[in-house]
Amino acid sequence: xxxxxxxxxxxxxxxxxxxxxxxxxxxxxxxxxxxxxxxxxxxxxxxxxxxxxxxxxxxxxxxxxxxxxxxxxxxxxxxxxxxxxxxxxxxxxxxxxxxxxxxxxxxxxxxxxxxxxxxxxxxxxxxxxxxxxxxxxxxxxxxxxxxxxxxxxxxxxxxxxxxxxxxxxxxxxxxxxxxxxxxxxxxxxxxxxxxxxxxxxxxxxxxx
Numbered sequence: 001x002x003x004x005x006x007x008x009x010x011x012x013x014x015x016x017x018x019x020x021x022x023x024x025x026x027x028x029x030x031x032x033x034x035x036x037x038x039x040x041x042x043x044x045x046x047x048x049x050x051x052x053x054x055x056x057x058x059x060x061x062x063x064x065x066x067x068x069x070x071x072x073x074x075x076x077x078x079x080x081x082x083x084x085x086x087x088x089x090x091x092x093x094x095x096x097x098x099x100x101x102x103x104x105x106x107x108x109x110x111x112x113x114x115x116x117x118x119x120x121x122x123x124x125x126x127x128x129x130x131x132x133x134x135x136x137x138x139x140x141x142x143x144x145x146x147x148x149x150x151x152x153x154x155x156x157x158x159x160x161x162x163x164x165x166x167x168x169x170x171x172x173x174x175x176x177x178x179x180x181x182x183x184x185x186x187x188x189x190x191x192x193x194x195x196x197x198x199x200x201x202x203x204x205x206x207x208x
Contacts, residue, residue: 001096003121005106006128007137012158013127014039017105022070023200029100031076033117034107038078053079055091096120110140121150142171
């Protein structure tokens with residue numbers, strides 16, 4: 001299980017979760033663990049339910065939804081905001097214990113909701129823009145990921161083509177992709193898709 005995490009909302013975590021999942025040359029479950037910003041289902045164009053929380057008591061085969069355009073990607077939308085935290089944690093544990101490769105879109109920040117998927121993930125892929133507040137918060141997320149034994153394997157910088165050395169020093173992990181700015185729908189942009197293909201080729205065997 002790979003956690004897609006970052007300190008700020010709106011930096012491109014969901015786009016990265018879906019873009020990387022589609023680019024990997026293997027079947028993968030893309031799951032949304034962010035009930036406050038449940039964007040994965042809308043970006044992928046699937047139904048709002050069943051959600052990740054449905055894994056608490058059901059087999060994964062009965063609840064995942066196929067991606068309409070990517071045959072190797074199945075999806076688990078975010079649970080409702082009032083879902084019991086223990087049920088979400090149990091669902092994440094079941095997903096991690098399954099034989100499916102999984103990419104999980106995490107809540108922003110360094111609070112309990114963001115910690116839950118990191119506790120079950122094997123590694124973390126940080127996502128941030130180059131603005132100072134987002135980078136500072138990404139550093140907090142990186143520290144939390146290390147504490148929870150899901151160490152960062154790299155950082156994806158969004159809305160840029162650069163990869164400053166200072167980011168590597170701040171976050172303690174390499175810049176593994178720089179995703180250019182694009183108009184919506186973002187994942188239809190050739191430059192964006194190429195960035196995620198390069199990321200999948202460079203890290204796919206190591207992270208999943």
